[in-house]
Structure formats: structure tokens, C-alpha cells
Amino acid sequence: AGTQAFAHVRQALADIMGEAPNATSLNEIFASAYDGKHNLAQATRQLVHALFGDFGLVVVEPDEVKFKEVFAPFAARDLKEQISFRTVSKTSEALAANYKAQVHAREINLFYVDENVRERIEKHDDGTYSVVNTSMRLSAEELEKMLSDHPERFSPNVVLRPLYQEVLLPNVAYVGGGAEVAYWHQYRDMFTAFEVPMPVVLLRNSALWVDKGTRAKAEKTGIALTDYFEDVEVLIKKFIAGLPQSEVSLQAESDQIINVFDAIKGKSVAVDPTLQAAVEADLSRVLKQVQQIESKLVRAEKRKHETELAQIRAVKEKLFPAGVLQERYDNFIPYFLKHGSGFFDTLLHSFDPLGKDFYIFSEE
Numbered sequence: 269a270g271t272q273a274f275a276h277v278r279q280a281l282a283d284i285m286g287e288a289p290n291a292t293s294l295n296e297i298f299a300s301a302y303d304g305k306h307n308l309a310q311a312t313r314q315l316v317h318a319l320f321g322d323f324g325l326v327v328v329e330p331d332e333v334k335f336k337e338v339f340a341p342f343a344a345r346d347l348k349e350q351i352s353f354r355t356v357s358k359t360s361e362a363l364a365a366n367y368k369a370q371v372h373a374r375e376i377n378l379f380y381v382d383e384n385v386r387e388r389i390e391k392h393d394d395g396t397y398s399v400v401n402t403s404m405r406l407s408a409e410e411l412e413k414m415l416s417d418h419p420e421r422f423s424p425n426v427v428l429r430p431l432y433q434e435v436l437l438p439n440v441a442y443v444g445g446g447a448e449v450a451y452w453h454q455y456r457d458m459f460t461a462f463e464v465p466m467p468v469v470l471l472r473n474s475a476l477w478v479d480k481g482t483r484a485k486a487e488k489t490g491i492a493l494t495d496y497f498e499d500v501e502v503l504i505k506k507f508i509a510g511l512p513q514s515e516v517s518l519q520a521e522s523d524q525i526i527n528v529f530d531a532i533k534g535k536s537v538a539v540d541p542t543l544q545a546a547v548e549a550d551l552s553r554v555l556k557q558v559q560q561i562e563s564k565l566v567r568a569e570k571r572k573h574e575t576e577l578a579q580i581r582a583v584k585e586k587l588f589p590a591g592v593l594q595e596r597y598d599n600f601i602p603y604f605l606k607h608g609s610g611f612f613d614t615l616l617h618s619f620d621p622l623g624k625d626f627y628i629f630s631e632e
Contacts, residue, residue: 274302274303274304274311275304277298277302278295278298278299278302281295281298281601282295284601285601285605288605288606289605289606289608290604290605290606290607290608291605293608294601294604294605297315297318297319298315300314300318301314301315301318302315309329309331313327313329319600319609319612320612323612323616328436328437330432330433330436331381331420331423332420333419333420335436336419336420336422337419338435338436339419339424339432339435339436340415340416340419340422342428342431342432342435342462342464343378343415343419343422343424343428344412344415344416345462346376346377346378346428347376347378347389347391347397347408347411347412347415348408350375350376350391351458351461351462352373352377352427352428352431352458353373353374353375353376353377353427354461355457355458355460355461356371356373356427356454356455356457356458357373358457359453359454359455359456359457359458360372360373360454363453363454367453369454370447370450370451370454371426371427371451371454373427374388374425374427375390375391376388376389376390376391376397377424377425377427377428378422378423378424378425378428379422379423379424379425380399380402380404380421380422380423381420381421381422381423382421385399385402386423387399387400387401387402388400388425389411389422395407395408396408397411426451427455427458430442430452430455431455431458431459431462431464434459434464434465434466434467435464438465438467439467440467440468441467441468441469441470442467442468442469442470443470443471443472443621443622444469444470444471444472445471445472445474445595446471446474446593447596449469449470449471452469453469470621470622471624472619472621473619473620473621473623473625473626473627474593474595474626474627475594475595475615475618475619475626475627475628475629476493476587476593476594476626476627476628476629477594477603477629477631478493478587478628478629478630478631479586479606479631480631482582482583482586482587483630483631485579485582485583486579486583488576488579489507489576489579489580489583490507490510491503491506491507491580491583493587493628493630494628496583496584496587496588500580500581500584503580503584504570504577504580505566507573507576507577507580508566508569508570508573511569511573517562518558518559518561518562518565521558522555522558522559525551525554525555525558526551526555529547529548529550529551529554532547533547533548533551600612614629615629
């Protein structure tokens with residue numbers, strides 16, 4: 269079944285890549301990794317090594333028994349005391365006013381892994397433990413013995429994984445993307461409780477990759493690439509406002525109306541102070557009507573320039589697919605097919621991981 273699944277993956281990728289210039293070399297890389305002789309983890313390592321091995325990348329297999337033996341004392345403490353659950357939940361609650369939690373800790377943040385099983389471990393009120401979707405039910409003593417005898421059967425989830433990697437390979441700093449940096453903020457108290465030094469957490473560079481077609485569309489709209497970080501409706505309004513002889517803004521007229529009503533209010537209050545509220549209510553009603561007229565003008569102007577507006581939306585979607593950064597949506601395949609390993613070379617030589625710049629790469 270595994271061999272058939274891998275064959276299906278290889279064929280699907282080959283169909284997707286088609287006759288692109290670098291399709292042959294990339295197909296060979298995938299075929300070598302997903303050959304049915306490797307499990308999914310091994311295939312992924314093979315793929316990553318083929319793509320990045322020349323850059324000096326070192327891949328560590330976290331499921332090695334010796335590594336799990338090193339982590340076993342931390343896993344044992346967490347099983348007994350639920351340290352990760354208590355500390356991460358407390359930190360998340362303290363951050364809740366100004367911060368949306370990225371991860372949610374469970375009472376037990378370890379998986380049980382054995383052959384074809386990878387399921388959560390749950391603790392029950394009577395002090396026993398069970399493995400979800402299996403018949404396994406263990407006492408605390410039995411679970412502790414299993415952890416001691418077979419530490420490789422216990423795998424940390426997203427909450428304990430950062431602790432595991434810092435126990436194995438302590439870092440001075442952790443450089444990650446926006447999503448990774450966000451959830452590390454929830455772990456500080458957990459590291460303190462386990463007496464493991466937490467690295468300094470730094471945000472890495474991010475980038476947009478603009479192909480020729482997208483750049484040409486952006487140039488036709490007259491909107492700078494750097495402006496595309498704004499909401500698409502803001503971009504559309506900016507485009508409409510920049511059109512020659514475009515008179516869709518009624519701000520000047522609104523200002524004149526406000527001045528007229530201020531004069532009316534002054535005369536009215538001088539005669540009868542109770543008239544102030546009525547004059548202000550009439551002003552508010554008139555300004556709302558002016559806003560409605562302005563909205564109609566904007567819609568009419570939009571209809572006259574549907575092609576340009578469609579281009580603006582297309583550029584926005586290409587640069588921020590589904591409303592997120594390309595790096596959160598796209599994978600490397602279409603870029604590799606077009607540019608080969610030179611795509612990675614460009615990124616490697618352009619980025620400064622400790623810098624604060626956001627890069628825009630535009631194809632020549």
C-alpha cells in the first residue's frame with residue numbers, strides 16, 4: 269500500500285510539473301525520495317537533502333532512540349505534573365488581552381507512537397492513562413516503565429516540540445517566520461519550569477516574488493508594488509482617485525456644508541440655544557446623504573474601469589494568495605520549475621536573517 273501511495277504521489281507530481289524546463293531534474297529528486305523504500309519521514313529527509321544539502325544543511329532525526337532517551341526525564345515530568353499544560357495555559361491567558369493564542373496546550377502534550385499508531389495520550393480522573401483510538405489503558409507506573417524501556421514510543425506535540433529541540437540542540441537564538449515567532453511567546457514560562465534556557469526569539473526576513481506577468485499588470489494599474497500590502501479596496505479607491513479628471517471625492521463639498529451649518533448653528537443658538545441639537549442632527553443627515561452620493565460615484569467609476577480593477581485584484585491575489593503571505597500558501601515547486609536551484613541561490617544571497625527588511629524580488 270505504501271509503495272502504491274508513493275507511486276501515486278510521483279505520478280501526480282509529474283503530471284503537475286509537465287514539460288517545464290526543470291521538470292526532469294525535479295522529477296528525479298522526487299522519484300528518488302518517494303521510491304516506496306522509505307517511510308514518509310525518510311522520504312522528506314531525502315528530498316530536503318537533495319534540494320539543500322549543498323548549502324551545508326544538517327538534518328537530525330528526532331525519533332532516534334538515543335535522542336528520546338535524553339528527553340525521557342522531561343516527558344516523565346510532564347506526564348506526572350502536566351507542566352506544559354499549566355504553564356502554557358497560564359501564559360496564554362495573561363497574553364489574551366493583546367494577543368491571539370497560536371497553540372492550545374492539552375493536559376498531556378505527548379503522542380504514543382508504535383508501528384502504525386500515532387495517537388494522543390489522555391489522563392483520566394482515576395490516575396490511569398489511555399491512548400486515543402486504541403484499547404491501551406495503563407497505570408501511572410506502567411506508563412512510566414514504558415517510557416523508561418521504550419522512550420522512542422513517545423513523541424512531543426507542537427507544545428513540547430520546541431522544548432525537545434532545545435534540550436537536544438541548545439540555541440542562542442531561534443530565527444523563525446511570523447507564525448513560529450508568534451507561538452514561541454507562549455512558551456517562556458514552560459521553559460522556566462523545566463529549567464531549560466529559552467533562546468532569544470527573532471523574526472526572520474520574508475519576501476514577495478513577483479513574476480513578469482504580475483509585474484506587468486501592476487505597472488498598468490499605476491499602483492506601486494509596495495502599495496499592495498494594503499487592503500484591495502484601499503487599492504481600488506487609490507486607483508480611482510488617481511484617474512485623470514476623476515471627481516468622485518465629495519470631501520471638499522462636505523467641508524463646505526459643514527461650514528454652512530456651523531454658521532446656521534451659530535445664528536440659531538443665538539436666538540434659541542435648544543436649537544443646537546436639531547441643527548447638528550440635520551448636518552449629520554445631510555453628510556450621510558453626501559456619503560451615499562459619493563459611494564454611487566465610486567461605483568459608477570469602477571464600472572468604467574473593470575479591466576484595470578480586475579488586474580488590481582489579480583495582482584493582490586498573486587502577491588497575497590488567500591489573503592496571506594506567499595510563504596504561507598505557495599510551495600517551492602513552481603519557482604524551482606521556472607528558475608531551477610537558482611531560485612534558492614537568489615534567496616540565500618539576498619536575505620539577511622537578522623535584518624528587519626521585507627524583500628520584493630521582481631523577475632527581469
